[in-house]
Amino acid sequence: MTARGFIQDKLEIKFLILYLAARVIEPVPFDTLLDLTLCDDAVDYFDFSECLADLVKTEHLTLDEESGLYAITEKGRRNSEICETSLPYSVRLRCDKNLNACNRALRRKNQVKSSTEPRPNGTFTVSLSLDDDMGSVMDLKLMVPREDMGKILAARFRQAPEKLYSEIIDLLLNTPTPEDEEES
Incomplete structure (x- = not known):
């Protein structure tokens, strides 16, 4: 891992993922969680993928195989609350800004629906x-x-x-x- 940003190791990436998963309003796909996590320049795709898989293995997050959506568990939520202050303040601010935009888009998607049926x-x-x-x-x-x-x-x-x-x-x-x- 190259230390260009504030996140220094994989444990902090896990804290970051939990921080985000606890604040997103509904389960999200891999790509959405990746986009949110890449708010710090020190996080890369491979470290993110490894940390995300570890969080699912340790039951901090769940992965619905059918929909491909990740959601935080109670265990993950508890650990996120305990560890969130370990994240640099500037990273949390950036995350909160990105989360607001993401949650707005998710709300919008749930409020506006259209379909075409034969x-x-x-x-x-x-x-x-x-x-x-x-x-x-x-x-x-x-x-x-x-x-x-x-x-x-x-x-x-x-x-x-x-x-x-x-x-x-x-x-x-x-x-x-x-x-x-x-x-x-």
Whole structure:
């Protein structure tokens, strides 16, 4: 290990991984944990991989084989709390900044969902949903004739779901009804 950063040995890399795993809001894949851990220049891919495997072997972390997601265990959480002050303050600050961005992206991924499913008649159903911290904001299902159209709709929805929600509300509130036209 080259000591270009603040992390000096593999034990500190393990502390760093536990620190991150204890603060991420849900289990994450290898790549996400790697990106978060590479916040210090002294950490490299091979040391990270070895330390991560050790933490799984010692039951500080779990690896769900099916999903490939890593999660912290109670043992890992306890040891993280004990050892977190061993990490340099500047590294913890950088981690916290990266964790905020990661957790925001994870929350967003959980709040905005879209999928395209085939129907028996050869058409497709596009399901779009938007949630917030309180629950469902919008659930919308649309029929489209082709799968590629469904995937385009799903992708565009994921880019700006609030805009679509706002436009639907605006359209429903501002479109004259037959009763409105009779009053005129």
